[in-house]
Amino acid sequence: MIADVESVFQKHIKDFSFKSAMERTVTKISHTGSNFKRYEIELEKESSGTKALLQLLGPVFTKLKSGGVLIVDELNVALHPLVSQELIKLFSNPSTNPGRAQLIFTTHDTSMLTAGLLRRDQIWFVEKDREGSTNLYALSSIKIRKSDNFEKGYIEGRFGAIPMFGLEVMAYQKIGETAGDI
Structure with missing residues (x-):
C-alpha cells in the first residue's frame, strides 16, 4: 500500500520518496579540540x-x-x-x-x-509583600554608597526583594488539616 501511494506522489513530484521525505535533518555543532582538530556534536547532544x-x-x-x-x-x-x-x-x-x-x-x-x-539605575528589584502585591523599584532609589558591595547587601536583605521563607506554625497546621479533605 505504501508503495502504491508513493507511486502516486512520484507521478506529480519528481524524485519523491517517503524515505527522503521522512529523513531527519541533523544539526551539528563544530568544536575545536587539541591541535585544532575539529569535532562535530549533534545539537541534541549538546x-x-x-x-x-x-x-x-x-x-x-x-x-x-x-x-x-x-x-x-x-x-x-x-x-x-x-x-x-x-x-x-x-x-x-x-x-x-x-x-x-x-x-x-x-x-x-x-x-x-x-x-x-x-549602573544603579539599571538594577531593579521586584518584591512581593505579604498581601501578594508586587512592588518594582530601582536600586538607585535606595540610599547606598557607590563603594558598597551590592551583591552582599542584596543577600543580606538590605534592599528587599528577597524570598519569604517559612510559614507560621499555625499555617502548617491548617495545611495539614485541609490536606485530608483533598
Whole structure:
C-alpha cells in the first residue's frame, strides 16, 4: 500500500520518496579540540547551556543590528554567569550595539550585582509583600554608597526583594488539616 501511494506522489513530484521525505535533518555543532582538530556534536547532544545560548543568539544579534527591545526571562537559566555577562556587554557597547537596542532581563544570578556591568539605575528589584502585591523599584532609589558591595547587601536583605521563607506554625497546621479533605 505504501508503495502504491508513493507511486502516486512520484507521478506529480519528481524524485519523491517517503524515505527522503521522512529523513531527519541533523544539526551539528563544530568544536575545536587539541591541535585544532575539529569535532562535530549533534545539537541534541549538546549541553543545555549551549542550547540556551544558541536560542538567544538570533534575537540578540537581530536587536543589536536593528534596535528595539529584547526581553529575556531568567537570563541566567542554563547559562554560565560569564556568558550572561558577555551578552550584557554586547548591549552596553555602542560599537556592538549600533541599533541602540535595549536588553531587559530577569535573573536570580546575584553576581550580576558585582560585575560592574550595570549602573544603579539599571538594577531593579521586584518584591512581593505579604498581601501578594508586587512592588518594582530601582536600586538607585535606595540610599547606598557607590563603594558598597551590592551583591552582599542584596543577600543580606538590605534592599528587599528577597524570598519569604517559612510559614507560621499555625499555617502548617491548617495545611495539614485541609490536606485530608483533598
